[in-house]
Amino acid sequence: MVQPVTASRRRWLVLALGLLAQAASCAFLYGIPFLVPVLQEAEGLSLAAAGAVVAAPSIGLLLTLIVWGAAADRYGERLIMALGLGTSGLLLSYAAWTEVSLPVLFGVFLLAGAATASVNAASGRVVMGWFSASERGTAMGLRQTAQPIGVGIAALALPPLAQAYGWRAALLFPGLLAIVVAVLVAALVTDPPRPEPVAGDGGKPPSPYRAPALWRLHGASALLVVPQFAVSAFAPVYLVAVRDWSPLAAGWFLAAVQALGALARIGTGYWSDRVGSRLRPMRQLAVASAAVMLLVAAGDATAPWLAVIALVLAAVISVSDNGLGFTASAELAGHAWAGRAMGAQNTGQNIAAAATPPLLGLVIGDSRYALAFCVAALFPLLAIWLTPVRAERD
Template structure:
């Protein structure tokens, strides 16, 4: 007799918690720069280079973890990655010197890439198409959650217990989630690897559609990081706010971003499309960025627009991830999510130095205008409304059978990620 399907909401909670735990270290490391400099006698430039190593490791490992997920499944990859991250972080108390610390941090970042590649598949695999947008929107709140946890825990831990104490906390989180994932995560069902004719699943990258979604989502990262990275600086430099007040304002914006991600996912489920809401949101983000550029020195206009942009500029993230996974199919979803993560992280890494240089040379208005241009360019980059279904274009209406299984796994008739969702 077949085992009963797991509770899909538990799978969502585990996937979100795994992503949050893995990235507390990545987002928390910048808060440890003072302790890092003091403990290792580093210059500010050296400390900055060390802080960048986890992201470098993550980018280099993303595709490999995605391929491993497609081959061996989500639970094995999540458990292995979180376990390796725990080992790398637990080894830092015995490590001294710039080279060895950088290596361990890069290995921890590379291990954390496993969660980016696999946790989304767990969520998408256990939810039917009409609930995936909401589920992925909830899962994507892991980014603001990890930033929140890092900001609340890492500075006081470093002050009380030093650099190694803060890193031990991050290692403990990863270790705890590795155990929970190993015990509780169940890989979603997949169709056979070869169709009836015996042919291997066709690569989704043979068509331009998937590349266009990758490109559009990378373009949408630019306004998100322009606002996120320089919103506080804008409020202090132009509006004359204190850093504390500006930080509290931006924290409200991050909370709004989490709400917008969930709302956008639920909207996409309701209208039966991922790309239609993404287009509408890109129009709104582009228009608001241009409005902010035009009124950058008019505070009563700029400040409300800035906080709205904090939310809306982050709202399309879950839509694009859900769309590429659905288009790719269950045997390619891990790799496509890895490529999606790689493109977004590369854009996020490039944006701050370029925007900082632009602000220094021309001011905030042109910087916000470039962000608006990126959002509007994303509209034309997205695939056209016509064409092959799937990939987030159209979704089936929920059947009675699907509704009856809403508390557990998708019914046998519910397509897996990337299945024929609109045919």
């Protein structure tokens, strides 16, 4: 376990800056799709070409999460966050100011995604280091709200900027935001105290991956991502195509559900602090996630009102475990390996997130939503067994 730290008022400033850094990263990573309509019109891109550009940041992120986590373990959180976020902002600003070809734009977005991956592990690691075990779950739950906040910022800022001034001007917004936040991180974040490492072979801390607990935790967390992305990817089209909602109504409905999901992440973090465990609540949420996905399937087959209520529950429950798995990864890994463990945790989740929509899309076909939701329920059922609850007591 990560050693307890002495309470300090500064920890709340560090948490705020870590959350802000992650939100700035998400505003870029998940904001590029908002530019696709204007980008297609201005550059004459096909949907496939635009899709490749949108995918580039996530590819870069996926390739470098563990590397950045290792760098944070070795060099400290402040430097790694500021360096990666600042580099990402400069790359985006370059793409906004310079006329570049599509391959160059893909490459810039790939590098910017690779750079901004530094924030994922480093911001989590700095929060872990400043908060004691009794409040760490709540702090990490707050930090996990950065994704919906970042997406909300992008949704509010990028479309109107792109419509008024073009996609390049809109791209300046996440670029400049990243640079400003990087400066704030460099100026105001303080790395937490580092406990003396327990030396292993060769004078270095032993790898926690010699035991199965972390491997099982990463696997369980990846499995629990499947229902989350089953809902986020297919709920909009389900409500519009099957339940005859308007796109606007479906959008507002799902935006409100996202807000509930953000609150749920904080609530589950607080819950884990009170019970003194991350993995027991995580396993209980896996049970709830499987049950509610089956409820969505039952509602689709029998009663539309039940399907809508179940979708709300599924959207909230399926995101509630994210902070628990992330926190537990660092705690089980120990301070010297926390960054790498959180990077590995994010890598597995991102792979599962990328694979879920196309695979479930094949199951759905024309209209087999109930079957797809039943398939999605199988993954949290496996996670119930895989979650290494006993490892917290070892």
